Amino acid sequence: MAAEIICVGTEILLGDIVNSNSQYLAQEFAKLGIAHYFQSVVGDNIARIHSLLDVARQRGSEILVFTGGLGPTPDDLTTEAIASYFHMPLVERPEIIADITTKFANRGRAMTANNRKQALLPEGAMILPNPTGTAPGMIWQPVENLTILTFPGVPSEMKRMWQDTAVPYLQAQGYGQTIIHSEMMRFWGIGESTLAAKVNHLFNRSNPTVAPYASKGEVKLRVAARANSITEAKRLIEPVVAEIKAIAGLDYFGSDQTTLAQVVGDLLRKKQQTLSVAESCTGGGLGALITTVSGSSDYFIGGITAYANVVKTNVLGVNPQDLQAQGAVSEKVAEQMALGVKTRLNTDWGVGVTGIAGPRSDDSAKPVGLVCLAWAAPDNQVYSHTHRYGTDRDRDFIRYLSACDALDGLRRWLMNGKI
Template identity: 55%
Template sequence: MSGSAEILCIGTELLLGSITNGNARWLAEQLATLGIPHLRQQVVGDNRDRLITALREAAGRCRVLITTGGLGPTPDDLTTEAIAVAFGATLEERPEAWAAIEARLAHRGRPVTASLRRQALLPPDAELLPNPTGTAPGMIWTPRPGFTVLTFPGVPSEMRAMWQATAAPWLRAAGLAEGVIASRLLRFWGLAESDLVERVADLLEGSNPTVAPYAGAGEVKLRLTARADSDTTSRALLEPLEAEIRGRLGPLCFGADDDSLASVVIELLRQRGETVAVAESCTGGGIGAALTAVPGASDAFLGGVIAYANAVKQAVLGVSETCLAVHGAVSDSVALAMATGVRRLTGASWGIAVTGIAGPGGGTEAKPVGLVHIALAGPDGSSSEGVRFSASRGRPWIQMLTTGEALNRLRLRLLVE
């Protein structure tokens, strides 16, 4: 058992697939960062007996159990009650917990109801795990020697705030870590996962640091992980490995960790003192949305036009009727005219334009679903190219890939000019 940890996520909605279990993923990353071995994850619905069984079984396997979900005021919020029953404890109202709940309700202008009061019930010797952003507190409780349970609500923002403020410091002090783990996520665009694996195949065989590939939404990633006796040492192990990978892959690696294609493009434009505007047809504003998701995007992103109808392409962007009639809306000629038009309209240094067939209908033999033309207009001229994405994964997939490909093409232009 050693210092191992397990994650238990509670909620019937998780079993039904109604929501994605992002909490387990985030907690797993946090445990890895702390250097705490994490050996098992489990999901249990809102069922008291099954939850009690899961808790007792975990107590026989691990040192720390982290639960999320089931801490609210409704009848299906059973976590605290089930934990007490599983380990033969009573529950009592904690005045400090109820006072915090009342204060939170007053701040939000919400009435105090009897159902909310049950959130203040905890085992007598449990340590309160405060919730700085919500009403449901958690607890840190050791019902048996060598076994501690930490409970969190299922709301991701509340869980993360509680983890950072109280749980992570407690876990660091508990001495559960087996070394310190450092991790680095390298992000790539423009190659398949199989191609990436082939280029770094020899590096995948290392034991410390390790390299693991992942496929994402249009991008591929390499997770670099090292373990050592200190944070400085573990990070030092990653540096030459990252340098080697970047040297092999060059500009195919667009960033690391929390970088996105949009954030990298914004930063490159900011460094150059330049701006960009977008003219979108098949993506319906996806490129603009990606750019404006970046904090400080207004430094470099001026705006855009969603020119879905040909009439808008003509009236707003200046695409000629002749161009549309001769080449069709999905063509290099129209994409170039759109990119040039939005650049002229906004005064941006760069114009990006996309026009294509996202499906599921509308395709022909000459212009099938998945065909997209991507154009860039910049200080040194303009260019456009048709790209074919697979239609098998549907309309949102084509739109997402088009957004990424358009941003990546601008990124590559900015790197060489």
């Protein structure tokens, strides 16, 4: 049986709010083993909602989950649109009126007349209670082999209603006897096409499945299995994950919510070593990534944002002659920045970042996207590398890639003794 998500709200189409409800519901469908192939967003318009219902029924979807459009204002049309599509009258439910009245009273207010609209549900629909807001949803089977669930668009209200009522209801209907469990494997330093070519033989599997994703410089492989339990699903996934790790080597850095900063932090903590950073083009972005990890003060001592050359020379000890001869964006300067911050902050490791993030470059020989990274080890050995991210990427993306590549280089050295 397949489910669809239909999010109602012109504000989503205009980009005024991020549609996080679909992501949450998609993850919940997987936990219940419910197949899910389509998501839609539609404005507050009855005719367009009807057209989506037509399409959903034509493709045989048996569960339709609506979010949004359950408020008291004239443009909240979801319930009215669904009822009119199935030619079913709306009936005022006194228990909803009582609930809304109580909630207003608890806030020291009186219920306004327009809130009565939220008490209207199609005849025969079951109330889906809203413990925290005034807009209840419904669970309704208007025709055979079709269940409709509606939720308000407020994510906190929708999630509470889903867990409290919708999940038990769906489980009682037999959903959740099989589940879909997945592991999202994460890779840095390898392109999507290159990784896909290496693991191409795994893409035709049926259970577990392997699918590639790419986003913001990172490549991901989702390994997913359908089974009767999480334990069984993990048993199916484990050998595939192990094979991919063996193929990818150091390009694999973690799974699910693991970040490069977390991996680096764990390695430093295990070795009881400390880190400092010297940043030019990233302007503190590398330090910000490192300190997103709780407990990073165990190993991260601090950083120096050496944006101006005078800071590079007077604070970090960069040789002015090298700056003059090679320019601030050079491996020679990046190396001295890494050693300089390591020395001045007395840490085991130092990282230096200098580059041209754009949108313009003052040096025709050094285009936008040219970034030099350097790493200084506990024994003062220094390694550097130049990245050319391209002139077609924007300033923020180049700064982000620079910070992540700086972390990735340190991760590889900590794990492998070299970059």
